[in-house]
Amino acid sequence: MQAHNFKVKWGMVIDLDKCTGCGACSVACRAENNLPPEVDAGNKLRTADWMNIYELSNGKPFPEHEVAYLPRPCMQCGKPSCSTVCPVVATTKDEEGGIVSQVYPRCIGCRYCMAACPYHARYFNWFDPIWPEGMEKTLTPYVSARPRGVVEKCTFCHHRFNAAKEQARINGEDPTALPEDAYIPACAEICPTGAIKFGDLNNAEHEVSKIAASDNAFRLLAKLGTDPQVYYYSKREWVRKLGDNYLKNAKGEDHV
Amino acid sequence: MGLDRRSFISLVAGGVVGSLCTPVIWKTLDDVSIWSQNWPWIPRLNYGEEKKLATLCKLGGDAYGIKVKTVAGNPVTAEGNPDHPLSLGGICPLGAASVQMLYSPARIKNPKIKDGNNFKDISWDDAEALLAEKLKEAGAATAMISGDETGSTAEILSGLVGKLGSQKSFFMPAESAPAAAAVQMLGGDGQVGYDLENAGYVLLLGADALGSWANVARNAKAFAASRDKAVRYVYVGPAQNGTTAVADAWIPCAAGTEPLLALGLAHIIASGRTSYAPGFADFERYVQAYQPETVAAATGVPAERIMNLAKELINAGRPLVLTASESGHGLGAYEAAAGMCLNMLLGQMNAPGGVRILPWAPKVVESAAEKKDLLANDLVAYLTAVADGQEDAPKVLLVHSANPAYALPNLNKVQSALDKAEFLVSFSTFMDETAVMADLILPDSYALERLDDSYSPYGAPQAIYTVAAPVTKPIYDTRAAGDVLLSVAAKADAELGFESFEAVISAKAEALEAEIDSLMEGTPWVSEEFPTQDLAFWSSPLKEIAVPAGAEKSVSLSVVTHLKIGSAAIATPPFGTNAIRFDEMKGKEMYVQLNAATASSLGVKKDDRIKLANAAGECVALVKIFEGVMSGTVVASLGFGHTAWDDFSRGKGDNIYKLLQAEAEPGTGVSRFGSAQVTISKA
Ligand code: SF4
Ligand code: SF4
Numbered sequence: 025m026q027a028h029n030f031k032v033k034w035g036m037v038i039d040l041d042k043c044t045g046c047g048a049c050s051v052a053c054r055a056e057n058n059l060p061p062e063v064d065a066g067n068k069l070r071t072a073d074w075m076n077i078y079e080l081s082n083g084k085p086f087p088e089h090e091v092a093y094l095p096r097p098c099m100q101c102g103k104p105s106c107s108t109v110c111p112v113v114a115t116t117k118d119e120e121g122g123i124v125s126q127v128y129p130r131c132i133g134c135r136y137c138m139a140a141c142p143y144h145a146r147y148f149n150w151f152d153p154i155w156p157e158g159m160e161k162t163l164t165p166y167v168s169a170r171p172r173g174v175v176e177k178c179t180f181c182h183h184r185f186n187a188a189k190e191q192a193r194i195n196g197e198d199p200t201a202l203p204e205d206a207y208i209p210a211c212a213e214i215c216p217t218g219a220i221k222f223g224d225l226n227n228a229e230h231e232v233s234k235i236a237a238s239d240n241a242f243r244l245l246a247k248l249g250t251d252p253q254v255y256y257y258s259k260r261e262w263v264r265k266l267g268d269n270y271l272k273n274a275k276g277e278d279h280v
Numbered sequence: 281m282g283l284d285r286r287s288f289i290s291l292v293a294g295g296v297v298g299s300l301c302t303p304v305i306w307k308t309l310d311d312v313s314i315w316s317q318n319w320p321w322i323p324r325l326n327y328g329e330e331k332k333l334a335t336l337c338k339l340g341g342d343a344y345g346i347k348v349k350t351v352a353g354n355p356v357t358a359e360g361n362p363d364h365p366l367s368l369g370g371i372c373p374l375g376a377a378s379v380q381m382l383y384s385p386a387r388i389k390n391p392k393i394k395d396g397n398n399f400k401d402i403s404w405d406d407a408e409a410l411l412a413e414k415l416k417e418a419g420a421a422t423a424m425i426s427g428d429e430t431g432s433t434a435e436i437l438s439g440l441v442g443k444l445g446s447q448k449s450f451f452m453p454a455e456s457a458p459a460a461a462a463v464q465m466l467g468g469d470g471q472v473g474y475d476l477e478n479a480g481y482v483l484l485l486g487a488d489a490l491g492s493w494a495n496v497a498r499n500a501k502a503f504a505a506s507r508d509k510a511v512r513y514v515y516v517g518p519a520q521n522g523t524t525a526v527a528d529a530w531i532p533c534a535a536g537t538e539p540l541l542a543l544g545l546a547h548i549i550a551s552g553r554t555s556y557a558p559g560f561a562d563f564e565r566y567v568q569a570y571q572p573e574t575v576a577a578a579t580g581v582p583a584e585r586i587m588n589l590a591k592e593l594i595n596a597g598r599p600l601v602l603t604a605s606e607s608g609h610g611l612g613a614y615e616a617a618a619g620m621c622l623n624m625l626l627g628q629m630n631a632p633g634g635v636r637i638l639p640w641a642p643k644v645v646e647s648a649a650e651k652k653d654l655l656a657n658d659l660v661a662y663l664t665a666v667a668d669g670q671e672d673a674p675k676v677l678l679v680h681s682a683n684p685a686y687a688l689p690n691l692n693k694v695q696s697a698l699d700k701a702e703f704l705v706s707f708s709t710f711m712d713e714t715a716v717m718a719d720l721i722l723p724d725s726y727a728l729e730r731l732d733d734s735y736s737p738y739g740a741p742q743a744i745y746t747v748a749a750p751v752t753k754p755i756y757d758t759r760a761a762g763d764v765l766l767s768v769a770a771k772a773d774a775e776l777g778f779e780s781f782e783a784v785i786s787a788k789a790e791a792l793e794a795e796i797d798s799l800m801e802g803t804p805w806v807s808e809e810f811p812t813q814d815l816a817f818w819s820s821p822l823k824e825i826a827v828p829a830g831a832e833k834s835v836s837l838s839v840v841t842h843l844k845i846g847s848a849a850i851a852t853p854p855f856g857t858n859a860i861r862f863d864e865m866k867g868k869e870m871y872v873q874l875n876a877a878t879a880s881s882l883g884v885k886k887d888d889r890i891k892l893a894n895a896a897g898e899c900v901a902l903v904k905i906f907e908g909v910m911s912g913t914v915v916a917s918l919g920f921g922h923t924a925w926d927d928f929s930r931g932k933g934d935n936i937y938k939l940l941q942a943e944a945e946p947g948t949g950v951s952r953f954g955s956a957q958v959t960i961s962k963a
Contacts, residue, residue, distance in 0.1 A: 042504060044490045044522030047844040047859030051376035054855055055357045058325075061380065061854035063927045066869075068862045079863060081907065086875040087532055089907035091520045153323075156854065156926075158755065159383035160323040164349075164356045169323045214359050216370030216500030217490065217526070 032200065033102075033122045034180055035225035035253040036212065037235045038095055040080075040263055042219035045093030049211035049220065050075045053097075056181060056210035057167045060153035072147035074098065074178035075211050082262040092263050094256070095220070097211065098145040098178035099244065100124050102251030106137035106146065114175075120200065122253055123180045131174040138175060142245050143252075146177045180222075181209035204230050225253060242267040328352020334361055334802025336734055336748040337375040338681075338727060340847045341454055341608055342366065342495050343430040343734035345804065346375050348751050355379045355728055355751050360497060364804055365744055366737070370497035373844035377855035381726065382755060384854060385926035386710040388723035389756035399721065404759065407722055411676075412771035414703045415444060418675035423448035423701075425659060427682030427849045429456060429651075430734035432644070432784045433762040436776060437680055438654060439645030440765055443774040448674065449649045450659035452682045452848060453609040455494065456738035457655040458616035458950065463637060465617045466624060468813040469652075470637035474600060475741045476502040478633035481596030483589075484515045484523065485538040485619055486611075486954075487604035491522040492841040494602075494739030512596070514589070516541060516581075517606055518838040519873065519915045520908030531589065532910045535606070535838040536955035537579040539615035541586065542603060542622050543567050544575030548590035549625050559817030563621065580910060598633030599626050605954030607839035607918060609848070610689065612945035612952040621817065630813050638743045639811050641735035642791035644784060645776050660689055660942045660951035666700055667693035673700035678707070680724070680761055685713040686922065687848035689940035689953035691897065707761040712851070713924045723758040725750075730760040733785050743807040745792055747785055747799040834957040835878065837892065838915045839936055845919035851929035852919065863904055864917070870933030871904035873915040879905055882960050891963040892916070894956060897938035900963045914960065 053059075053075040065071050075097050082090040100117075104124050107115045114130035115137055117123075138146040152172045155163075163169065166183035170176050188207035189199035204223045212220035223230030235241055236255045242264045243252045258264055332347045337358070345364025349357045358379050362369040391407040392399035402410075415422060424441045426434035429451050438449035451457070459472040476482065476489075476499060487493040490500050503513060503526070513527040516538055524530040533541055547567035550560070572583035581589075593599045603619025605611040620635065628634030640651050649657075663684070665671035677698070688694045698704055698717050706718035709726050724730070728751040736744050762781030769776045778784045789796040794805035844859040846852045852860070864871055872892065874882070884890055888903045892914065901916065909915050920933025939958055942951035 042507065042526055044500070044525055046373055046491065046496075046500075046522055047842075047856075048371055048373040048376045050859045051373050051844070051855050052357070052359070052371070054858065055376065055380065059858075061928065062857055065857035065860060066865045066867045066932070071858055073858050077859070077861065079861065084907065086877070086907045086909065086911060089520065089875075091525050091908045093522070093525050155323065156383055156385045159380055159854070161326065161354050162356050162380050162383065163323055163325055165325045165327045165351050168325065171322075210357070210359075213369075214371050214376060216360070216372065216497045217504045218501075219504075 028117060028122070030120055030122045031226065032120055033225040033253060034100070034185070034207070035223065035232050035236065035255065036097065036180070037221045037232045037241065037255040037257055039219045039221070040092050040094060040256055040258040041260070042217040043093045043095060044217060045077050045079065046216065047077060049095055049215050050077055052210045052214045053178070055162070056164060057179070058163050058169050060155055061159070070150050072149070072176065074147070074176070080263060080266055090260070090262065092258065092260065095211070096143060096145065097254060098124065098180070099143050099250065099252035099254045100180060102253065103249060105140040105142065105250060109136040109140045111136065121185060123182055123185065125182070126175065126177055126179060128168065128170050128174045128176065133173040133175065135175060142248055142250065146175050148175050149173060184209060240264065326352050326354055333751045334364070334748065335728060335751050336732055336746055337372070337378055338428060338430070338732070338734065339374040339378055339850045340372055340492070340496065340843050341738070342372070342497070343737040343746070344495060344497055345746055345802070346371055346378070348379060348728060350751065353752065355382060364746065365742070365806060366495045366498045366740060368498055368501040370500050372496045373856060373859055374847060374850060374853065375497070377853035378727065380855045381853050382728060384710060386712070386851070386924070387726070387756060388708065388711055388715065388721055388758070390758070391723065392721040394719045404757070407720060408764065408768050408771060411705060411720060411722070411768050414676050415768065415772040415774065418444070418703070420445035421672065421675035422446045422678070423450070423674035423676070424678040424680070425450045425452065425682050425684055426680045427452040428680070429454065430737045432733050432781070432788060433680060433765070435643065435645045435648045436762050436765045436781070436784060437678055439648035439776045440769045440774055441678070442647035442649060443769065443776060447649070448662070449654050450657050450662060451654055452684065452687065453660060453951065454738065455604050455608060455611065458611040458613050459620070459738065460652065460655050461613035461948065461950065462616035462620040465613070466620060466629070467816045468629070468637050470811060470813070471640055471736060472738065473636035473638050473736065473741045474602060474739055475633050475636050476600065477505065477741065478598065479600035480511055480598035480633060481592065481600070482506070482511065482513045483593065483599065483601045484513065484527070485542055485601060485603040486517050486606050487602040488521050488523050488606060488840065489602060490526065492608055492843055493604050495737065496843065512592070518836065518910045518913045519840070521840060524908070531581055531585060534578070534580045534910060535836040535913055539603060539618040540570065540575055541579050541581060542601065542618040543570040544572060544579070544586050545590045545593065546618070546622050546625055547571065548587060549594060549622070557624070557817055563817035593622070593626060598628065600628060600634055601626070607954055608841045610940070610942070610952055610954035613948040613950045614945060615952070624815065624817060629815055630810060636741050636810060637813050638736055638740070639809070642788060644787040644791060645778070647776065658949070658951050659684070660694075660953070661944065661949070663688070663694045663697040664690050664942065666697035673697065673702065675702045676705065677701035677703070678705045679714050679718070680707040681849060683708070683712040683714050683849055685717055686935065687937055689896070689937060689942040689951070691935070691937050691940070707764070709758070711924050713922065716924045722761070722764055723756070724761040725754045725758040728752055729754040729758070731781055731785065733788065743809070744804050745788070745794055745799065746804040747789070749800050749802070834894070834959050835882070836913045837939060837956040837958045838913055839918060839940065839955060840915060841918050845917055846929065847919070851922045851925040852932070854928045857928055865933060866902060868932045869902050870917070870920045872901040873904045873906040873909050875907050875909045875911060876905050878909070878911050878913065879903060884960065884962060889963045891961050892939060892958040893961070894939055894941065894958045896941040896956070899934035899936060899938055901934060914958065
């Protein structure tokens, strides 16, 4: 497949040597992007978490054991497996910045994209979302609520990208050359240890492009050739090695 | 049976091939998406002016500044407050889920009075009049419990109780009380804080600093900054957690024995040293009992590792030792003192990068107990004595910002003591386990709906006073507890000298010489003044800390707190459920962690349903095999097993507090309950 060449490539570097697995990013993402609260979140086959956190183990017994946590947003792949299989062009990679889109009104719920995504980053709305009485007043104005029957995923908080461009236009600046801190997704903004860094991977000035070039940076399942725009960073070799392993039990016992 | 959505779509999808060029397919697919997305109710998004308002998050054990985004006046999301010294832009998972708690189904919408096994509504006027009447009758037989150590509401409560002639003012147990007691043993006087930002080496003795201990958001920021400065973070405890996932080293140490390790380290550091600090000689003699081999046997930390750790501390510039119980409470006073002595030995008391002793918050309600005394009052001991009939049950018991019916050790006794209270009054915002037992509920407005304040929570490195103006009007018929209490006090002829909660806050600001207007706008008042302290090693002699003797075939229970699951005061918020991983909860059952060797010695395996039991009670859980746990130890998280609240937390997992049994610490009498022994069997 022909990959686009974007001038700006938004990307994330998640420093696994700083992530404590606290879950704040996942909660903030839910609020920002209007995912409904879920009563039965114990059944991971039916839940949605755009930002999901996995526990990693070096696989050794006590006392040699080590643990790390890995937050997993959508990888915004350079060569996305999902958009190529979508029969209705509901998910595309064609906008400057390289964010993989998800157009809810177009989605017919066939879930081919979910089967295609090697990162389990996509979620299906099995039910109409329900907010407890009154809680719908806390919906943000940024992202429409999704009905049952469509697939959704992390968008790098695309609305924040739009808002940053808009602000740049208002300020008389170039919206195609946003500075590093003009556009920050919700998860990156709130992470208490600052584990999530965000910026333009094509811009040598941006911190993410520097960290992504480090020997300690890696991408998940890089061998598949999906060319993710999400990088991870760890000085621990075992963590980096796990990056190329299939995440066993990534979403519970098996994956729907 | 008609054509369902799935088969219909596969039918359509099957027909896609070869027909992409005709417009028909696009029209059909468009129709499909409309048919398949038919929705009985579409939530409308609110648009309007966006603002970010500063407020406080007190949902965990901390009290720190956050910002709430409002759209057209409606709060929508929460984020850290870069301008608050205890957030610095960071937020905890409870804070991140705090806005949606406004509409939690567990909210109590108006005052209620017990009616048989149910509640019926009562007006505010009638409720206040009734409470005033009860208070007049009860007089000195009134008691109070608060879970908020930092705010003025607790001071008003204590003031009211004091005015009625009672000394029975209590805080829920936390880390602050043993730390303050420890500083007192060294001759100091003040609230305890830690200058993490300037520490050169951080030894965490059971303190899950990045997960649940003290000022989590600010700890995380300090940790992140330390990564560029080669500051080592070493965690000592029975199991790996979020802190060990990023700390430089994990030293496995049997649950609850971290203070013994502290004394072992103190022995190595003290021996051969000459110090002119008062009491050093006595102290050095005392720690001689804690030889590396003795400590190694009790803690499971090899003697060599203890020696190396001592060396690291000696060689590090500005080392800081943080001692805690993994669960966030239940540490004994001597145990806290053991860690505090290490800081003293290392010259880190009242020093930059070390322990900071802050002035106590000024008290403005005259009849209220001093915070120092409030911290020293032992709630667990009191309620246990009430249950056992050794102490009279209170005629009126006022409970604010606390859920003692769920979050205390000796839970059966606590519940029976609450039951014995003649008139139990809950000021809870949510229908928690204590509110369910109450005779009268006067619902406090939610944090975002009321004026609130906070003076340095435990751990804060300097005196900080924060005032939070309401972000929104109360949604339901609730009132701020501070105002209600002042009004009830007046009606009960126990005037506290203030007309409103706002007046109390103004008085406090004045006492601190802080600018009330800028406080109200969200700018905290910060002071870098630290009263001089006269510290000595041996102001009050330390008693020997004994090694907890485990019963045959029992396993040590390490109790932990994960804020995403909840805190002592708050059950899992609606927006917190998904952050609980599949290896933490399955369906409605919670996991506890054992390593494979322990599991096989107990004859249990992954996903087995087991019963954890001891004299205090029993809990049921599933087995998760996790090698980051010491052998002979089981790790269980607090926060599950609610019986009240709402569907987001009720009936999920089991309440580990049932397994916690308090024992009086020899010498101080302080209720200790940080860890426990349990037996494990298949359920
Ligand atoms: S908020 Fe930060 S530390 Fe917490 S889980 Fe997310 S990435 Fe990790
Ligand atoms: S970038 Fe935005 S949508 Fe993606 S995980 Fe982070 S908060 Fe969620």
